[in-house]
Amino acid sequence: MLETVKIATADLEVGMFVSALDRPWLETPFVIQGFRIEHRAQIERLLEYCEHVFIDTRQSRQPLEKVQRTARLSQKRIPLAQIFHDRDLLGYGDQAAFQEERPRAEAALDLLINDLCEIFEDVGRGGKINVINLRKSVEPLIGSISRNPDACLWVARLKHHDQYSYEHALSSAIWAVALGREVGMSRQDLRSLAMGGMLMDVGKLRVEPELLQAKRSLTARESAYMQEHVTYGLQIIEESGIINPDIINMVAHHHERHNGSGYPLGIRGERIPAVARIAAIVDTYGALTSDREYAAAISPSNAIRVLYEARGLDFQTELVEAFIRAIGVYPAGTxxxxxxxxxxxxxxxxxxxxxxxxxxxxxxxxxxxxxxxxxxxxxxxxxxxxxxxxxxxxxxxxxxxxxxxxxxxxxxxxxxx
Incomplete structure (x- = not known):
């Protein structure tokens, strides 16, 4: 069970433990990364700097059920326009021509591919994720997509790795950032989306390779075992000391579906964290447009059609439409x-x-x-x-x-x- 929940600052109560903000700590007067709210003045101070914060249910004095109920009610009152920042205010828009940005996009992806392969190899040998290196390596990617997403989308379509897991992780990061850019998320949130996109299937490194490479339909028992990659992923995240709630939510809930038909919890609608709703879309799009052991890739525009037909069912309608705006009906590389x-x-x-x-x-x-x-x-x-x-x-x-x-x-x- 997740121990960190997202709550609108206006819904905070005395006794809750603030473990993360919606902006870097250094941009605020709060000198300690994590503190328990002891009086209303702290909430008033938080209201001056943050729209929402993240609460650690373990360190809060309030009962777990009450904190979780507050989080659910809080999220229902926060529309997308407030969860995601105003795109115009952030100044997003193409800041570089395609030809100008393409070499920078290629350099960013080359760096990220090398670091990603090293990270996956370390985890595959039982090691931990090097979070510092990962955070550094995603910065050029975020910068490139912020300036002109088409350049990065184009280069990514031309890149190829022999292993689907590496290619899928990289592509998921790119599409997640492109979608986050489209709905006006902050630079900090884009960083979380990039890292979460790369790591959401990291648990598959602990699944039997023979099962991952099966060219047949899985049995019910095998399917249930395959779904355990979510649990394994969360274990790897915890072992690596990653506490970013957005990354955790993307790993935990990227297979949940808008109508409640997903796994592992079968939650639906707004109970699914917003970043996980984004993760579900890019994960599905990536799977559809890639050759897998049991299915051939379909064209990007046909994959877009599949997502569009599933809007309001598997995926939130507004986010599907934003994804189409972000990468286009005919994405670069089609x-x-x-x-x-x-x-x-x-x-x-x-x-x-x-x-x-x-x-x-x-x-x-x-x-x-x-x-x-x-x-x-x-x-x-x-x-x-x-x-x-x-x-x-x-x-x-x-x-x-x-x-x-x-x-x-x-x-x-x-x-x-």
Whole structure:
């Protein structure tokens, strides 16, 4: 059972133990990282700096049931607009052009991949997560996505790791930060989302490899055992000394579903922590768009369609719609066929015209590979000309027409995309 709960500052009571704030401690006058509320003046002081805080139920003087009930009632009164900061106030918006940001995104991902592999290998050998290194390595990623998420999404689609767990962890971090950026979460919260996205399936390192690699449907007993990766993940988090409640909640609840059909607790709706609702969306999207032992990847746009059809059922509607806004109907890296018959790969999106991104043309209308790829900006077409507008006809499954995304990395450098 989780021992840390999120409570709106206005709902705090004397006796509760504050273990974390919604902002860095150094930005506040509170000199100790964790304190018990002894009088109302402390609550008034907290109200000046924080919208919500995190309460350690173990160190609170109030009964566990009362603290948890207060947390549930508090969350019901906090709409998304207050849980997540105002996006405009934070100044989010593309601060760098795609071409400018792409090399920085690649450097950020290379650093993160190296650190992530090292962390997973250490945990696989029974070691602990190096939290300090992980926190440092996610900073360039957060900076890149904050400046221009398309660049990072594009580079991530071209990166490939032999092990699904590494690739899924990296992708989940990227998509979680992109979604957090879209709904206006603070830099500190984006950091938590990145770390939680990378670690939410870390418990699978303690699941039998033969089961993870099974190319068949699992039995009921095997499925129940597989679900234990959540428990194992929480154990690894605790052993590593991680106390960030957002990371803990992402590990604990990323398989919960909006309608209560998930596991391990079967909680529903607003009882699922907001960061875990984000984790559920990016975890599912990542699974759908990746080749796994028992299922082939589907195109990013088809995965978006699956999520959209599950809105209000498996996932919170507002967050699904925000995710689509964040990564686009045709996310960077999607293979597409144009109305001309040409085949290309989406390079960058536009926040205002999602159906007309930049596309790197790889094949002509007869499906012959071009000797040199060309870049076409579908938004730059002149609506006033007599020529018919070129649109995306459909998205293609990964590997269509024998196109290997890993080879596109070299091609993209030739085009200056």
């Amino acid at each position: 293979l597409v066929e144009l109305s001309t018959g040409e085949v290309g790969i989406v390079v960058a999106e536009y926040r205002t015209r999602r159906l007309r991104p930049k596309v790197m043309i790889l094949m002509d209308s007869d499906k012959h590979l071009l000797p040199s790829p060309t870049l076409r900006d579908l938004q730059a077409q002149d609506d006033a000309t007599a020529e018919p507008l070129v649109n995306i006809l459909r998205s293609l499954e990964p590997g269509a027409y024998g196109i290997d995304l890993q080879n596109v990395a070299t091609l993209s450098g030739m085009t200056g995309a």
